[in-house]
Amino acid sequence: MQLNPRQREAVTYIGGPLLVLAGAGSGKTRVITEKIAHLVRHCDYRAKDIAAVTFTNKAAREMKERIHKTLGRQACRGLRVSTFHTLGLDIIRRETATLGMKPGFSLFDDQDSMALLKALTDDELDVDKSWLKLAVSKISNWKNDMRSPDAVLASAEGDDQLFAVVYEQYQRHLKAYNALDFDDLILLPTVLLRDHPAVRERWQKRIRYLLVDEYQDTNTSQYQLVRLLVGERARFTVVGDDDQSIYSWRGAQPKNLALLQDDFPQLRVVKLEQNYRSMERILKCANILIDNNPHVFEKRLFSDMGYGEPLRVIFGRNEENEAERVVAEIVRERFLEKTRYGDYAILYRGNHQARGFEKSLINNRIPYKMTGGQSFFSRAEIKDIMAYLRLLVNPDDDNAFLRIINLPRRGIGPTSMERIGELANQERVSLFSACQIHGLNTLLSAPAFHAVQSFVELIQRTARKAAEPGEQSVHAIRDLIKFIQYEEWLFESSPSPAAAEMRMKNVNELYRWVSDMLKDDDDEALSLEQAVNKLMLRDMLSRQDEEDDGDQVQLMTLHASKGLEFPYVFMVGMEEGLLPHQSSIDEGNIEEERRLAYVGITRAQQRLIFTLARERRQYGETIRPEPSRFLFELPQDDVKWEDSQTKVSHEEKQQRSASNIAALRNMLKKD
DNA sequence: CGCAAATCCTTTTTT
DNA sequence: AGGATTTGCG
Numbered sequence: 001m002q003l004n005p006r007q008r009e010a011v012t013y014i015g016g017p018l019l020v021l022a023g024a025g026s027g028k029t030r031v032i033t034e035k036i037a038h039l040v041r042h043c044d045y046r047a048k049d050i051a052a053v054t055f056t057n058k059a060a061r062e063m064k065e066r067i068h069k070t071l072g073r074q075a076c077r078g079l080r081v082s083t084f085h086t087l088g089l090d091i092i093r094r095e096t097a098t099l100g101m102k103p104g105f106s107l108f109d110d111q112d113s114m115a116l117l118k119a120l121t122d123d124e125l126d127v128d129k130s131w132l133k134l135a136v137s138k139i140s141n142w143k144n145d146m147r148s149p150d151a152v153l154a155s156a157e158g159d160d161q162l163f164a165v166v167y168e169q170y171q172r173h174l175k176a177y178n179a180l181d182f183d184d185l186i187l188l189p190t191v192l193l194r195d196h197p198a199v200r201e202r203w204q205k206r207i208r209y210l211l212v213d214e215y216q217d218t219n220t221s222q223y224q225l226v227r228l229l230v231g232e233r234a235r236f237t238v239v240g241d242d243d244q245s246i247y248s249w250r251g252a253q254p255k256n257l258a259l260l261q262d263d264f265p266q267l268r269v270v271k272l273e274q275n276y277r278s279m280e281r282i283l284k285c286a287n288i289l290i291d292n293n294p295h296v297f298e299k300r301l302f303s304d305m306g307y308g309e310p311l312r313v314i315f316g317r318n319e320e321n322e323a324e325r326v327v328a329e330i331v332r333e334r335f336l337e338k339t340r341y342g343d344y345a346i347l348y349r350g351n352h353q354a355r356g357f358e359k360s361l362i363n364n365r366i367p368y369k370m371t372g373g374q375s376f377f378s379r380a381e382i383k384d385i386m387a388y389l390r391l392l393v394n395p396d397d398d399n400a401f402l403r404i405i406n407l408p409r410r411g412i413g414p415t416s417m418e419r420i421g422e423l424a425n426q427e428r429v430s431l432f433s434a435c436q437i438h439g440l441n442t443l444l445s446a447p448a449f450h451a452v453q454s455f456v457e458l459i460q461r462t463a464r465k466a467a468e469p470g471e472q473s474v475h476a477i478r479d480l481i482k483f484i485q486y487e488e489w490l491f492e493s494s495p496s497p498a499a500a501e502m503r504m505k506n507v508n509e510l511y512r513w514v515s516d517m518l519k520d521d522d523d524e525a526l527s528l529e530q531a532v533n534k535l536m537l538r539d540m541l542s543r544q545d546e547e548d549d550g551d552q553v554q555l556m557t558l559h560a561s562k563g564l565e566f567p568y569v570f571m572v573g574m575e576e577g578l579l580p581h582q583s584s585i586d587e588g589n590i591e592e593e594r595r596l597a598y599v600g601i602t603r604a605q606q607r608l609i610f611t612l613a614r615e616r617r618q619y620g621e622t623i624r625p626e627p628s629r630f631l632f633e634l635p636q637d638d639v640k641w642e643d644s645q646t647k648v649s650h651e652e653k654q655q656r657s658a659s660n661i662a663a664l665r666n667m668l669k670k671d
Numbered sequence: 672c673g674c675a676a677a678t679c680c681t682t683t684t685t686t
Numbered sequence: 687a688g689g690a691t692t693t694g695c696g
Contacts, residue, residue: 055686085686109686129680182686249684350683413672537686559684581683596684619681620687 003034010237010270011035014043017230017264019215019257020239023301024286024602025277025565028239032211033066035237039209040075047071048078049208051229055217057083057538059563063213080207084222085537088185091203093530095192098199104529106179106390106397107536110136113170113181115399120169137249138163139170143183144219144251146190177396177430182537186221193228204231214563215240215260219251227263234264242297243290246559246596248589258296275301277565277605279308285608285634286601292633293591301602310640313574313631314611318622322613323356326570327364329609330553333568341367345554345566347600349581353573354555361553368553371560381490381503385510386535388480392463393529396430405431408489410455416448432456458483466528473528474515481511510535558600569604571597574612575625597630 003011007027010020011034022028032052039045052067054060064081080087089107096103108116114132138160142152149168156164174180180188193200210230212218215238218226230236242254261267275283283301314329316322326346333339346357354370361368384407390400406412423443424434434440435456441449458480465476481487487504494500517531526534554566573579580593601608610631615622631639 057686083686185686246684250686352682409673411672415672557684583683592684617687 003030004274006270006272006274007031007034010239010272011038013268013270014039014209014235015268017234017260017267018237019260019267019269020237020272021257021269021297021299022239022241022272023275023299024241024244024599025275025303026272026301027276028213028272029063029066029563031272032063032213032237032239033070035211036067036079037070040071045209046078047076048080049206050211051080051082051087051207051209052211052213053082053084053087053226054213055083056563057086059083059213060086083537084218084225085182085185086534088189088225089533089537091189091192092180092185095189095199098196099188099192102178104178104394105533106177106394106400107185107533108174108179108181108399109536110140110182112179112399113139115402116173116177117166117170119398120173121166135163135166139167140181140183141251142167143181143187144221146187146221146224176428177398178394179397183221186225190221190225190228193225200228200231203229204233208235210236212236212238212240214244216242216245216254216257217247217250217252218256219253221251223256223259234266241299242295243293243299243595244562244599246562246592246599248592254296269297271297271299273299273301275303275602276305278303278602279305279606281308281310281638282601282604282608285311285638286598288635289594289601289630289633290598293594309607310638311634312609313627313639313641314609315642316611316613318615319353319356319573319613319617320360322572322611323360326357326572326609326611327360327366329570330366330568331364339568340551341553342551343567344570345556345561345564345568345603346570346572347556347558347561347603348572349558349578349596351557353578357555357572361555366553367551368555370555379503379506381486381507382510385481385486385507386532388484389477389514389528389532389535391432391459392466392480393532395432395459395463398424398431401431405452405455408484408486408492410451412448412451412455416444416452419443420452432459470519470525473518477511477514481507558596561603562599565603565605567605568607568609569600570609570611571600572611574610574628574631575616576628577623577625579628579630594630594633597628 007030010018010031020028020031022031036047036050036052039050040047052060052063054063060081060083064076067079067081068076080090082090092099092101096105113136114129117132117135142149149164149171152160152164152167174184193203207229210226212226217240226236226238238260240257242257245252245254261269278286280303283303287300314322314325316325330341330344334341348354348357358368358370384404387400387403390397391404394400402417405417420431420434420440420443423437423440424431427434427437429437435452440452444452462476462480465479466473468476486507487500490503490507491497491500494503513535514528514531517526517534518528519525554564558571571579577585579597580590584590584593610628612625612627615624617623
């Protein structure tokens with residue numbers, strides 16, 4: 001397939017900074033991959049001079065794959081395709097000396113951050129979970145805005161003063177633990193490049209051309225990082241769509257697109273408006289919906305794929321029935337139109353909405369895949385093993401220490417831990433160091449002390465072995481899991497043997513990932529530290545996604561759906577309070593919710609069905625939600641509302657029997 | 672110190 | 687309604 005004129009312009013223009021305003025489905029990934037190929041083939045760039053940055057691991061992986069296909073694996077050697085956070089991690093790792101960091105640092109996820117904040121504030125304030133969440137997000141926002149604790153302290157008012165003090169202490173403790181949080185992965189490199197001209201030049205030479213995908217998602221610190229990396233020469237292409245900016249709560253703002261024009265007056269802007277994904281009717285609805293938002297750049301999607309069928313709105317009696325009807329519709333269509341399960345996506349606002357759909361899919365024996373929902377890494381067994389690995393890499397990681405010091409049971413209880421904690425506090429060292437202080441034996445009971453000793457010895461012994469290259473380190477981890485009798489512990493602590501087996505399977509999966517990363521395959525082998533940090537960034541999750549993309553119905557949040565496309569899309573829970581989410585209604589941030597709806601609509605290639613429930617249980621009580629305002633903003637000629645009242649129940653019955661028959665058929669086929 | 676019951680709190684989106 | 691955390695007992 002040929003590039004259209006706009007696309008070609010975006011690919012071949014390399015004279016200066018370029019902004020590609022790429023509407024949904026306008027082939028932006030193709031433009032990026034073609035551009036990289038163009039740079040390598042026709043311009044004076046080697047693959048290793050080029051970096052492409054995305055926001056999700058999944059996007060990075062997909063892009064890498066597509067470039068490999070276009071350019072060939074060999075020609076791609078040294079090409080950087082990564083998320084912002086991975087790039088940041090890379091820079092930090094190579095500049096630890098300048099940053100004054102010890103090697104072997106840990107990455108804190110926000111649960112770790114919350115645990116640290118809790119420890120910091122517990123004595124003086126009675127903190128609840130929502131306070132901690134607020135604190136984490138405040139600190140995160142300050143970091144994203146590149147404001148140091150001092151700067152915040154100087155200007156904070158009211159409640160913020162307290163948070164600012166906490167911020168300052170939080171930073172100090174992170175440093176003491178030799179730990180970084182996710183935001184540091186952007187902030188540190190940015191500050192580093194800003195303040196060290198020599199380092200900056202080194203990286204500007206290293207990355208001679210920079211491409212940024214999903215540019216509308218950049219926050220202040222990420223944008224500054226981009227600016228510092230491209231420098232005066234400003235050789236870069238950013239691709240974005242202000243209508244798909246759905247991460248303002250993370251500091252990303254559509255206005256960043258406009259900012260670019262101010263900072264680079266010579267900026268060239270190319271608009272991609274031809275859509276290669278959806279039927280015209282779907283685009284019409286999307287365009288009209290998003291017209292309700294103010295715009296920096298005008299943009300109107302069109303396609304030549306035909307007008308298409310009307311969009312539909314389906315009501316369920318309650319959320320259960322909503323799910324049943326969606327599943328019934330899928331079963332019916334698959335039977336009548338010979339569609340594949342994999343052609344369907346069910347998109348929702350919040351992860352909790354997935355439950356009912358999962359249940360209904362299981363009942364009908366329909367294969368499905370849920371993406372996101374932090375499932376794997378939030379499993380207790382994974383967090384346990386990760387904590388062991390983190391402690392191996394960085395013994396000063398108190399969060400990791402606390403998680404596993406008595407897991408499996410070693411007879412080190414709260415009393416002993418309190419003593420160790422006091423000692424650590426008093427000596428201003430980490431808990432693990434405190435365990436090695438002479439005189440600890442006088443504070444603990446004999447058995448507890450003995451247990452602590454052997455724990456310390458275990459970690460040190462394993463860490464030493466894990467530091468050795470290749471096979472040795474893999475064995476070290478295998479032996480560790482054996483030694484602590486984790487499998488036995490799982491069987492002891494799980495409600496059923498089946499559950500324990502399941503959990504052990506997860507552990508083995510994690511183990512497999514780590515071993516794969518430690519061994520050298522095509523790329524160079526990672527150190528354990530690198531592997532652990534990569535896992536903290538959830539880098540393997542996407543890899544797992546790749547493995548089973550069979551014929552399965554896709555379930556995901558609207559956020560997670562960005563960048564994807566499906567022939568048939570259900571947008572479920574189209575209700576006030578849910579799709580404009582209640583909190584966004586309260587904050588008056590309807591525009592972002594509208595963009596979220598826009599993203600959902602533009603995922604659909606052929607058919608789009610909205611569903612909602614007349615009744616929904618929420619916090620134990622039943623509410624009767626209004627249909628989402630966005631449904632009324634659509635051109636009503638193109639939307640077919642399911643008739644209400646009597647006709648509904650008739651149709652419902654028909655659908656139900658169809659579904660039952662289909663389910664029966666399905667069962668017979670299976671067994 | 673470890674396990675079971677009782678309470679209470681939840682639901683926005685993610686690197 | 688369900689899951690997580692905290693309390694109370696053996």
